[in-house]
Amino acid sequence: MPTEKSHLEPHDDPQRDGDAAPDSTSAFTAATGRDLEADHGKPRYLAYQRELIRPHCGRTVLEVGAGLGEFASGFTGFDRYVVTDVDSGAVRKLKERFRDRPEVEVQQYDIDGGTKLDRPVETLIAINVLEHIEDDISALRRLSESLTPKGNIVLFVPGYQQLYGEFDRKVGHFRRYTPTTVAATAREAGLVVETARPVNFLGAFAWWAAVRKGGTTSPNPRLVSLYDRFVVPVTRAIEKYLPVPFGQSVLCVARKPG
Template identity: 65%
Template sequence: MQEHAGAFSNATGRALEQGGADQPRYRRYQRELIAPYCGRSVLEVGAGLGEFAAEFTGLDRLVVTDADPGAVSLLDKRFSDRPEVEARQLALGNDFELAEPVESVIAINVLEHIEDDAGALAALAKLVVPGGTIVLWVPGYQQLYGEFDRRVGHFRRYTPATVSDAVLRAGLTVEVAKPVNLLGGIAWWAAVRRGGSTAPNPKLVAVYDRVVVPVTRAVERRVRVPFGQTVLCVARTPAAT
């Protein structure tokens, strides 16, 4: 169980004990974009401290996983009062089985850490029912790649075309692939690419959540943006024959 200890901190630049900056508006924004593509049973890969999972309610079954055993222990405690939630350790590349496959897998800021991204997607597809979905939330655009990306082990940032290529190489089909969070991308460029930031600034994160996210949500409900901090991709597993 101690294998992959420290994986959470290595991948996020945050200590387990410190938690993360509160971003309630950003979490709601993520949920609005992700939830429509999910079924009633969901596996979240790289759930970390459970910040997204805490917002994702009303499911029949939710399996929250992380490679870091410390994060899994915290997840288990956090969701001890939610009987539909199960906390498990999952490190992509290692064997992992479910008693029953799920209708959907969610991977938020995970795939960029995996060198063989298509292989990881193919492995996740085995945990999903035929015709189910894998919803990916990945950092967007190599132009935004900076020192922070290097420090937390990002192999790449994605465009809709490059994440679609990984999905297709995994033998899946692409249902959605689009940039989101245009204003966040501009802010990331200023802070990381130009400013050289190597870790999230809690004060700036709080301002971003309070001021920028509501504007982003309002704009992107009406306009399809050409660029963003993130790329949202929905892959679908082959239907049963």
């Protein structure tokens, strides 16, 4: 099943760990624990996420909690794409990765610290971010300050509390969402919900077996790769034509009032 990337608190700077090498991505991710939810090794799943999110995007985009930029690396065609993370080590890596894409701006962005863009964007993307924030309603209010009027917030969050296990606790998830609960959170934050629905139907079964029953606390790269290769295409085909009753994740799109 796909993993879900983690997000560090501002004080979790990799340079504070004696084993972290600033010029080594593998050492950076190992030292900070980001490998637990890293996006590498699942190109088909990332492509599916981009396919789901792109229709809700305008010409200018802010991605918060981008980690090492796996999602943004294949998300192109925008006039302005602001890629951010709370962690300074990740920001350094992002600047290296996107130095040849002139439309990309890299910034350090702290949701809890009240960061907002000087020039608002039409779309804000938060993939596996909201579940790491205890006061998610206040976080969405702060995020909306970086949006233009009628701009969209696109949320991709872990789905269904029944799937919550040791892995979730280890990476700092306060909760998992249903379409109803994430929509209610968005409305409480003053947003207008356009859609909220489960995605990755087959992934929910794999997650339940591995995390809830199997007690997995870290992803198996080989299993993640096999899942990405063989199961994601089937999931993608099913969900293209049929609504699904639940899933490993929930997609929510909410609009800032005009």
